[in-house]
Amino acid sequence: MDIAIAPCCWGVYWPTGNTVGWTDYLDRIHAAGYRHTELGPYGYFSTSPVTVQSELGARGLSLLAAAHVHTLADASSWPVLEAKTHTICTLLEACGGTHFILMDESEFYPKDKMGVVDAAGWRALVDQTDRAAAIAKSYGLAFGFHQHVGTAVELESQIERLLAETDPDRVGLCLDTGHHAYWNADPIAFYERHAGRINSVHLKNVDATVRSRVHADNIHSDRAFELGVMTDLDRGAVDIAAFMAALRRHGYSGPLVVEQDLAPEHPDTPEAIAVRNFRFVSELMRDQA
Secondary structure (H helix, E strand, C coil): CEECCCCCHCCCCCCCCCCCCCCHHHHHHHHHHHEEEEEECCCCCCCCCHHHHHHHCCCCEEEEEEEEEEECCCCCHHHHHHHHHHHHHHHHHCCCCCCEEEEHHHHHHHCCCCCCHHHHHHHHHHHHHHHHHHHHHHCCCCCEECCCCCCCCCCHHHHHHHHHHHCHHHHHHEEEHHHHCCCCCHHHHHCCCCCCCEEEECEECHHHHHHHHHHHCCCCHHHHHHHCCECCCCHHCCCHHHHHHHHCCCCCCEEEEECCCCCCCCCCCCHHHHHHHHHHHHHHHHHHC
């Protein structure tokens, strides 16, 4: 398993308007100990394969995957997703990446109806997922669907339905442990049941106290993230050591992407958090070897 990290750990959710430039980000993750990264939103890194390869190579880094967000319940948006999938997969293939990850767009939904779709919307989501997966496969890339809080695929029942209705030869799952545990679900038990479909992992943890408050007070997911519902890997409700042990038992060999959404009130810098999470995961891997 290769320990990677993603630009979202520095609050990078959009291609532009970020306080940390992409080469600065590469410098910071290298200093924190990482040697692998996700691409981040397309356009944050240079879109030139030559430039990306040069900057990665100068730091001894490699690009493993790209996670793309799209309005999957909108059938009319397929031409946009089709074009963007080809564009991102072309860059990944040229730079030695292995995984294309797709997730639903939470911003598509009204704030009071996050993730609510009708039958047509669900059919569009399944269809676009299958078609994007076929494109990724044509580039020799693995495809993983990422479940996400506030979208049409966030609960275990929704993930199970998506897996049942998509082609298992094309559509794998990127299991995000934090988003899974947000609703009190058990990512370890889920992984044990679906290890054959899970080809990438976003390693994230949930603050149990904040989660309880979020559920009790019906706090919106946007506010929950601002409150720090996602926390350091060694401090949350998910037993990361047990999860890592499950990965090892099943011979998991895909990307292991450390993620921690940037909470405004966290007392530490993104750099300090990244270092602590890297050391924690590295020590687990060493101890469980």
